[in-house]
Amino acid sequence: MTLPGFGPKAFRAQGRVAFFPAVVAACGLFAAAPALADPIGDWRIADGSASVRIRGCGGGALCGAVATAKDPAMVGRPVLLSMKPSGEQWAGVIVDARSGTKYNGYISMRGEQTLKVEGCVLGGVICGGQSWSRLK
Known part of the structure; x- marks a missing residue:
């Protein structure tokens, strides 16, 4: 699954992949993910x-x-x-x-x-x- 704006084409800058923005964006997505609720x-x-x-x-x-x-x-x-x-x-x-x-x-x-x-x-x-x- 690719999120809108996060595919390989979104990070191309003058013919090369802009790696740093992709890493920063991914870290932000994972940090904001809620923990699975606990049934205890x-x-x-x-x-x-x-x-x-x-x-x-x-x-x-x-x-x-x-x-x-x-x-x-x-x-x-x-x-x-x-x-x-x-x-x-x-x-x-x-x-x-x-x-x-x-x-x-x-x-x-x-x-x-x-x-x-x-x-x-x-x-x-x-x-x-x-x-x-x-x-x-």
Whole structure:
């Protein structure tokens, strides 16, 4: 991908490539790039009936468990297991806290305040998901 005004032709000066301006421009672009948002923290699930606390669980993976719930029996149940970075998302296992059913799953940040959570079956052929809101 070439940004407008940053291709090889943009830096030609009297038949030679102007190297210094290209380096300066590239440094400015990388310095201004925001860091990838971090999903560690507390999240309200889509229907508002519970919150999930996501934390590191070793080896660069993230895990999450029910932190608060309308049904106290749900608190402490794991819902995200071994979510490891994979590009701009984390991939691992999502557990239905009520039934214990496990799914291949993905989480990805949609800004600082929204986490997209997806579970898939049949090798990823059918996926469903929801958006969680950051609490703190």
